[in-house]
Amino acid sequence: xxxxxxxxxxxxxxxxxxxxxxxxxxxxxxxxxxxxxxxxxxxxxxxxxxxxxxxxxxxxxxxxxxxxxxxxxxxxxxxxxxxxxxxxxxxxxxxxxxxxxxxxxxxxxxxxxxxxxxxxxxxxxxxxxxxxxxxxxxxxxxxxxxxxxxxxxxxxxxxxxxxxxxxxxxxxxxxxxxxxxxxxxxxxxxxxxxxxxxxxxxxxxxxxxxxxxxxxxxxxxxxxxxxxxxxxxxxxxxxxxxxxxxxxxxxxx
Amino acid sequence: xxxxxxxxxxxxxxxxxxxxxxxxxxxxxxxxxxxxxxxxxxxxxxxxxxxxxxxxxxxxxxxxxxxxxxxxxxxxxxxxxxxxxxxxxxxxxxxxxxxxxxxxxxxxxxxxxxxxxxxxxxxxxxxxxxxxxxxxxxxxxxxxxxxxxxxxxxxxxxxxxxxxxxxxxxxxxxxxxxxxxxxxxxxxxxxxxxxxxxxxxxxxxxxxxxxxxxxxxxxxxxxxxxxxxxxxxxxxxxxxxxxxxxxxxxxxx
DNA sequence: TAAACCTGTTCATTCGTGCAGAACAACGAC
DNA sequence: GTCGTTGTTCTGCACGAATGAACAGGTTTA
Numbered sequence: 001x002x003x004x005x006x007x008x009x010x011x012x013x014x015x016x017x018x019x020x021x022x023x024x025x026x027x028x029x030x031x032x033x034x035x036x037x038x039x040x041x042x043x044x045x046x047x048x049x050x051x052x053x054x055x056x057x058x059x060x061x062x063x064x065x066x067x068x069x070x071x072x073x074x075x076x077x078x079x080x081x082x083x084x085x086x087x088x089x090x091x092x093x094x095x096x097x098x099x100x101x102x103x104x105x106x107x108x109x110x111x112x113x114x115x116x117x118x119x120x121x122x123x124x125x126x127x128x129x130x131x132x133x134x135x136x137x138x139x140x141x142x143x144x145x146x147x148x149x150x151x152x153x154x155x156x157x158x159x160x161x162x163x164x165x166x167x168x169x170x171x172x173x174x175x176x177x178x179x180x181x182x183x184x185x186x187x188x189x190x191x192x193x194x195x196x197x198x199x200x201x202x203x204x205x206x207x208x209x210x211x212x213x214x215x216x217x218x219x220x221x222x223x224x225x226x227x228x229x230x231x232x233x234x235x236x237x238x239x240x241x242x243x244x245x246x247x248x249x250x251x252x253x
Numbered sequence: 254x255x256x257x258x259x260x261x262x263x264x265x266x267x268x269x270x271x272x273x274x275x276x277x278x279x280x281x282x283x284x285x286x287x288x289x290x291x292x293x294x295x296x297x298x299x300x301x302x303x304x305x306x307x308x309x310x311x312x313x314x315x316x317x318x319x320x321x322x323x324x325x326x327x328x329x330x331x332x333x334x335x336x337x338x339x340x341x342x343x344x345x346x347x348x349x350x351x352x353x354x355x356x357x358x359x360x361x362x363x364x365x366x367x368x369x370x371x372x373x374x375x376x377x378x379x380x381x382x383x384x385x386x387x388x389x390x391x392x393x394x395x396x397x398x399x400x401x402x403x404x405x406x407x408x409x410x411x412x413x414x415x416x417x418x419x420x421x422x423x424x425x426x427x428x429x430x431x432x433x434x435x436x437x438x439x440x441x442x443x444x445x446x447x448x449x450x451x452x453x454x455x456x457x458x459x460x461x462x463x464x465x466x467x468x469x470x471x472x473x474x475x476x477x478x479x480x481x482x483x484x485x486x487x488x489x490x491x492x493x494x495x496x497x498x499x500x501x502x503x504x505x506x
Numbered sequence: 507t508a509a510a511c512c513t514g515t516t517c518a519t520t521c522g523t524g525c526a527g528a529a530c531a532a533c534g535a536c
Numbered sequence: 537g538t539c540g541t542t543g544t545t546c547t548g549c550a551c552g553a554a555t556g557a558a559c560a561g562g563t564t565t566a
Contacts, residue, residue: 007516008304009553011524015265016308023330031543041526046544051261055269056387057327059363063543069360069367072328072385074310077276078320080383090375093346107322110312114322122343130333132325134309260545262524264553284514297554299515316514509566516559523553530545536538 028064088248101223108216141193141205142218149207206245281317341501359395361469394446394458395471402460459498
């Protein structure tokens with residue numbers, strides 16, 4: 001893991017940086033603005049944008065540039081490789097509909113979990129994170145559920161490669177405390193979290209343990225703590241999360 | 254439109270080609286295989302892969318490379334810019350649930366339509382196309398519905414930039430015939446298609462006309478012709494497509 | 507056991523190309 | 537009209553990306 005190679009291609013990096021800049025700025029943007037933001041000359045930005053346009057990842061209109069919708073292919077085809085997504089997606093939809101809260105499917109990748117599919121409630125709060133945005137393992141319910149579903153030696157291997165930094169006041173930043181916590185939830189089927197990544201947001205998660213051909217995954221329901229609490233959270237919601245998790249597990253044969 | 258610039262960055266192109274190669278091969282793949290496929294030397298492939306790994310778009314395990322789930326961020330954040338997606342997504346879900354067929358939201362980009370959100374039926378056939386994969390305007394119902402919703406001069410501007418090639422026997426390849434067809438459906442609210450892009454697949458579509466701040470879009474229901482036909486198609490399904498289209502239009506204020 | 511053949515990775519060298527910066531063109535504001 | 541902008545083009549130079557061979561592992565073959 002993590003053997004950072006020194007031989008890299010600089011121009012690819014700047015191209016990707018430019019593309020990311022386009023995506024982060026939520027409106028069409030011009031060459032000079034990008035040049036200032038990325039700190040390269042205008043002509044360079046122009047060349048990279050032309051390249052990205054030719055490849056179909058950027059569109060050009062009225063001296064302004066925007067990320068192209070074709071960027072969706074990369075991700076949609078990548079996640080379509082995951083059996084847990086292909087089989088589990090509809091179950092996430094029903095989980096969101098049944099609980100009327102945001103339901104998400106997470107998959108372990110490297111030392112992070114990545115939300116692979118987010119089903120939003122018909123109305124109300126939706127998660128701040130995006131599909132594809134890596135999240136740390138230790139600041140949320142699905143991450144902890146996944147860790148508890150892995151063999152202990154794999155967990156230590158993962159945790160040895162990351163540092164525990166505080167996101168909110170509720171984040172566990174002490175390694176021993178975290179190890180102990182994971183041991184304690186090892187026999188549980190459901191993991192709760194309260195505001196360890198986003199203040200005022202609670203979550204219920206259940207892991208889908210890895211197998212021969214499937215990566216470690218987890219499903220979760222998130223919501224604002226004022227609308228998701230008490231027995232409703234710990235019994236109703238948790239029960240539904242658990243039953244959907246079992247159902248997805250069963251479908252993976 | 255289409256002023257292809259000659260000043261481009263070659264290494265960016267090869268990086269993206271390598272990434273696309275990884276995505277198309279549905280399994281983890283090694284350096285030499287990519288080198289053969291892209292026709293560059295192994296060391297070059299290695300350097301580009303290292304770069305893509307560092308940027309988070311490729312993951313490296315056991316001498317094998319795979320596209321990273323983080324590729325999802327690009328597309329998910331790009332489509333989140335579209336008001337029609339943010340407001341219409343749930344409606345597409347209900348359309349798919351109500352008809353128990355695949356329902357899709359398309360958006361016009363350059364001279365293509367791009368599926369931005371696909372809701373699959375609880376069981377049964379799902380479209381062959383991926384979210385983000387550009388489709389020609391003239392081979393399917395949503396494309397034609399969009400053209401019929403645009404001012405005629407814009408349609409001719411679009412069609413002047415593409416060539417009509419035959420995909421299946423049902424594809425309209427004659428420009429005059431296509432122009433006439435579009436004129437004929439101009440007053441209709443619903444457009445049908447039968448196997449013009451995929452054999453044996455029929456579709457019903459309704460356009461969401463462009464406005465000041467929203468691009469031209471369309472919604473559609475697709476299915477296999479043996480299970481989607483006759484009065485069921487032309488009345489039941491069409492009616493639901495229409496009512497959802499109206500609802501999305503209304504939500505866009 | 508050892509040699510032949512796979513991998514993926516590293517390395518020096520050389521050639522090509524991506525880069526900066528200035529000049530250009532096209533538009534808008536004052 | 538002129539001075540701001542903008543995006544685009546162009547040229548020379550220097551840096552860096554590509555080459556192709558050598559290296560380090562592992563697995564198969566004799």
